[in-house]
Amino acid sequence: AQSVSQHNHHVILSEAASLELGCNYSYGGTVNLFWYVQYPGQHLQLLLKYFSGDPLVKGIKGFEAEFIKSKFSFNLRKPSVQWSDTAEYFCAVSLYGNNRLAFGKGNQVVVIP
Amino acid sequence: EAGVAQSPRYKIIEKRQSVAFWCNPISGHATLYWYQQILGQGPKLLIQFQNNGVVDDSQLPKDRFSAERLKGVDSTLKIQPAKLEDSAVYLCASSPIRDEQYFGPGTRLTVT
Secondary structure, three states: OOOEEOOOOEEEEEOOOOEEEOOEEOOOOOEEEEEEEEOOOOOOEEEEEEOOOOOEEEOHHHOEEEEEHHHOEEEEEEOOOOHHHOEEEEEEEEEOOOOOOEEOOOEEEEEEO | OOOOEEEOOEEEEOOOOOEEEEEEOOOOOOEEEEEEEOOOOOOEEEEEEEOOEEEEOOOOOOOOEEEEEHHHOOEEEEEOOOOHHHOEEEEEEEEOOOOOOEEOOOEEEEEO
């Protein structure tokens, strides 16, 4: 069955630490890839997306993600986190052409000042 | 630009009762989605509309859930009768035909 996997559901970091969240998917064919973020008390919002082209994509707030097709992965990174990065992060995948998103279970990230 | 609006924000009902949620998408967005997000999980797509037609409702439990999108704008999602396992956040999202989705604040449903 098609699926999106995110591991380490709870991550606790100190400010200035580096963050990397893994995302693996099991879809065949061409995919579009997304990372969404949900800050406390707010709704889901797009962090970054990959449709085609350069596999290293940059998003808002200093986040970036790298698409590695051979590994079916789209890992999210930030070199130095801030307290305001405390949030839940969701990886999502859609098959090219249909726009229907399948989400992973999410990573709850807590940044300690 | 106004975002996706949803109401109510919270709803508590007893099992076997019915409930309805409303969504107003971003103006001009042709595609509208309803997702169910159970605590500790990612959102799961229930139904996708393009304008006022259903594109995909394969994961909608049709024996108790129904949805409509009148005139290709607002949408309602109904549950009748509700079960305990329907307790979740119901998210509405909209997008241009092929692009990123914009999410509303959600409706948190508790079934007791």
